[in-house]
Amino acid sequence: MADFDLIVFGGGTGNTVASAAAAEGLETALVERGPIGGLCLNRGCNPSKMLIQHATVANRIREAEGFGIDATIDEIRFGEFVRDVNDELADIASAKKENKREEVNLTLFQEEARFVDDHTIETESGETHTGEEVVIAAGSTPVIPGAIDGLDDVEFLTSTDAIRLEEPPERLVVLGGGYIAAELGYYFDAFGTDVALIEMENSLVPREDDDVAAAFTDIAEERHDVYTGYRAAEVTESGGEITVTAESEDGESVEVTGDELLVALGRRPNTDGIDLDATGVATTDAGFIETDARLRTNVEGIRAMGDIADNGMFKHSGDYEGEIMIDNVVHGAEREADFTALPHAVFAEPQIGAVGETEAALDEAGREYVVGRAAFTDTAMSRALKLDRGFAKVLADPDSHEILGCHVIGHEASMLIHEVTPAVRYGLSADDLANTLIHAHPALSKVVMKACADVSGN
Incomplete structure (x- = not known):
């Protein structure tokens, strides 16, 4: 008889699956060697974007003269704000850990662990535990190539x-x-x-x-x-x-x-770090766990999600997979994941936002398309923000003008891309966004509207 109804291997987004299962009365084990919250909260998206915002504030002050404002930076307390950011997130992770320890039906193993067989894990302390069902959400690790001498x-x-x-x-x-x-x-x-x-x-x-x-x-x-x-x-x-x-x-x-x-x-799936070879779970040539649309592996009762599964190495895709996992594992649904229109963003300067296909991907697939473009400088808001570069680019079907992809580089591109994401998801056309949807003037989102209008030459 199994020790647990469910073992969740990985406490990043997987921790939400464990909590949902425990709340429904399933005896659940959560295995996480590091802080709860995983890569995004502790080592990735959260701290990096918080720190990048400090950089952006510093650069905005340096640009103040262009707005007729004299401003100088007297001091940068670099070490102080780095500590503040990491301490704030460490406190959140610690609170998550304490909450997990208090949840009914949930046992937290905050230590190294590895697979012994399909449904059995062994913890660093030498204990073995089995689960009727297993969710593998063990994340990824940085790629360190062996081919670079020295x-x-x-x-x-x-x-x-x-x-x-x-x-x-x-x-x-x-x-x-x-x-x-x-x-x-x-x-x-x-x-x-x-x-x-x-x-x-x-x-x-x-x-x-x-x-x-x-x-x-x-x-x-x-x-x-x-x-x-x-x-x-x-x-x-x-x-x-x-x-x-x-x-x-x-x-x-x-x-x-x-x-x-x-x-x-880049990053690679953490399959070797958990001795996945001790199981019969199939992986791709790159080491990702293969899953079907319901996030099931080839082994009965084992599912995978997040970076370790080959569905998109983003926190937002992991959150979406977590919702699918909760529905299927906890509530017995047969919900299928659909990664159509999975957006992503790069939070440098300028920002990049993208959704759907690139030109290269469409060319490789032999698919015909038309391109609509608009420069940020074509918008009234660009004058207010004193923007001198950036553009939106829309790729669309030549006949129906269905949007196949959109790519934005420029101010707040990470937000602007969500103007187009629903359109790609639900098969809307560039004409729908350009002519049917009313855009607030002079919002910067009009750069997307103008790129969509350019698809049909309007």
């Missing part, structure tokens, strides 16, 4: 370390050019760090639509040393200085030096 011999930062630095480095070398590199590069630059980014693709944020990636790269080059098309080959350290040797495909090499090295080459 990387194991130097001290480097991951994003977890970077957001806890209490002094900005003088010179920071970043391996990678994705959203983590873009965001943290912007953050440290705002506080005086000379930042260099090394990205093997031909642009920064290479998973974005090509036009957005190119525009962001141009802007990033104004504040950073950017090496696109270069792959890090070797890392050495001498006298406290770290040197990265990077090579291009045609054999050209560059040496980039700094006081600190940040490895921001």
Whole structure:
């Protein structure tokens, strides 16, 4: 007989599934080696965006002269606000832990654990526990490539370390050019760090639509040393200085030096960290757990969600999966997940917001489309905000004008993209957004309206 009706392996978004199950009377185990709340609350979205806001405030003060306002920054209490941010979130995680310990029918194992077989786990203290049902929500971990010579011999930062630095480095070398590199590069630059980014693709944020990636790269080059098309080959350290040797495909090499090295080459599913090989759960070539639309694995009674499942490595997709999981595991529903119109955002400067397909994806699929564009400078609000760049781009079916994708780079793009997300989700057309929906004037959202209108030439 199983010890528990349900074992939830992972206390990030999985903690909400555990609580919902316990509240319905299921004997539930929650296994989490770190603080409750997981990556997003403790090491990811929450602290990074809170810190980035400090950078944005500093930069807005520096831009005040453009509005006829004389303002100076007398002091930046960098270490103080870094501690404040991390302490605030640590208090929230601690409160979550105490709440879990008080919940009826819920047992919290806050320690390392691993699978012994399909439905059995062994904790660090040597106890074994079985669950009739298991939800694997064990998250992800930073990618640390083994192919870079010397990387194991130097001290480097991951994003977890970077957001806890209490002094900005003088010179920071970043391996990678994705959203983590873009965001943290912007953050440290705002506080005086000379930042260099090394990205093997031909642009920064290479998973974005090509036009957005190119525009962001141009802007990033104004504040950073950017090496696109270069792959890090070797890392050495001498006298406290770290040197990265990077090579291009045609054999050209560059040496980039700094006081600190940040490895921001993406994240990988934490399947090896929990001994998933002891189970029969199937994974992809990249190590993600394979799930069906109901988030079930190939093993009866085992489901997976969050970063460890191959459905989108975002907190908002994880929250959505949590809702599906609660309905299916706790309430016996047969709800299917639908990741159509899953938006995402990059919180650098400028922000990026995107939903749906990119041009490259549509080209690869052989699908025809038309493009609508509008510049932020085409809107009245851009004059109020003194914006001199940024654009919205809409991809639509050439006949019906159904929106296939939308990509925004510019001020508050993370919010503007939600103007289009419902349209992509429910198959609305660019004409619907441009001509039927009334936009408040002179709200910045009119840049999206104008891009939609451009699809049909209105």
